[in-house]
Amino acid sequence: MEYSVRVMDKHIKVPAQGEKITMKDGKLSVPNHPVIPFVEGDGTGPDIWRASVRVLDAAVEIAYGGERKIEWMEVYAGEKSVNVYGEGEWLPQGTLDAFNEYLFGIKGPLTTPVGGGIRSINVALRQELDLYACVRPVQYFDGVPSPVKRPQDVDMVIFRENTEDIYAGIEYKAGTPEADKVREFLVGEMGVNKIRFPDSSSFGVKPVSKEGTERLVRAAIQYAVDNGRKSVALVHKGNIMKFTEGGFRDWGYELAKREFGAVEIDGGPWCQLPNGIVIKDVIADNFLQQILLRPTDYDVIATLNLNGDYVSDALAAQVGGIGIAPGANINYVTGHAIFEATHGTAPKYAGKDVINPSSVILSGEMMLRYMGWTEAADLILKGLDDTIQQKVVTYDFARNMEGATEVKTSVFGDKIIENMKARKA
């Protein structure tokens, strides 16, 4: 690929061809040759990205015959960033600037160490760009092996609040002066007497705001309206965490009434929009058993950050696993969006070319659809569907699928491309 001399910072090469995606008056404007930044990711990220980018490019080429093309621009985060930029540079300013300026991006998974070390770069990106909605559709592809009897009954779209909650990582380690200060404040000034072992406790803070809840619930209800869905369920643990998770529920209902004209049904608090969409709520532990026993009761899900994290992996498992679970982090007001899989770096498979690339491919499919390139997005769904029907799959599906041909990540990508070409021929 040719590059211009213009650089964003010394490591980011801006493609010579290509223009920015922009947003004006709430409307996206997507040129035929958009520049889209990508982060390859850690662990299995490079294996997955290599296969995915070929599938995305092929879909666009087959659909539009050269008239449209994505001009990819590599930006760095995670381990590769430290290699390129130097020590401590896990999320360089140039990367943030690129995502900010070019509006859209796509990324592979990034490692977050447990217990210590750096805070999540994934979370930092969502916070820095204020990508407040994590949208994770969960749908079943016919033929995918699943642990449940009727995986086809699962058809949900999770809207997970993406910037607040305990997930924001505001916490203080036991034994530090900061933890001592928090303890002194809680016990000494606030009169809290419920901390069982105050001297050896670490402390975490769970901020949940009205504004944060409202913009997420608004996005979920709007999605339900735009896509003819049946219901929006607010999933929370508001019986225990009354002002945070309970606040999420109450603010959610209030917004549905105030902005969408919902009225209470059966004595409330459930309510209904004039077009019939039901707004309901469910306590999170009950929700986790209900999605297994009667998934057809649920459609669009609006929930807090940590609940959404658990729920998205659990639901993904019902339709075959996180190898096929896409997602997008979106700010619907500014138009910024970073598309990424639900799963992590799966480090034990790194560099082996065996991992399932479907989640990133489907995240790319979401991106193309969001850009309005629906023909290319549809082709990807067909190509993936055909490949699964032919039982040509990666190890994760092969281990539970009778008569499967187990293939490498790269070959799986080739097969999808072959099937997309056959569909178009």
Ligand SMILES: NC(=O)C1=CN([C@@H]2O[C@H](COP(=O)(O)OP(=O)(O)OC[C@H]3O[C@@H](n4cnc5c(N)ncnc54)[C@H](OP(=O)(O)O)[C@@H]3O)[C@@H](O)[C@H]2O)C=CC1
């Ligand atoms: N957005 C992001 O960038 C995310 C990053 N992470 C980070 O990733 C790292 C590893 O996290 P971990 O908890 O192990 O979770 P992972 O999602 O990385 O992997 C857990 C298991 O899920 C299965 N799996 C994951 N991805 C795929 C795939 N593409 N195809 C098929 N199977 C897959 C594998 O199961 P099996 O062993 O059965 O084959 C794997 O061992 C951590 O540092 C974590 O913080 C985690 C989630 C999201």
Ligand SMILES: O=C(O)CCC(=O)C(=O)O
């Ligand atoms: O940031 C991480 O390492 C984990 C994030 C995660 O699990 C998720 O967003 O689903």
Ligand SMILES: [Mg+2]
């Ligand atoms: Mg997760």
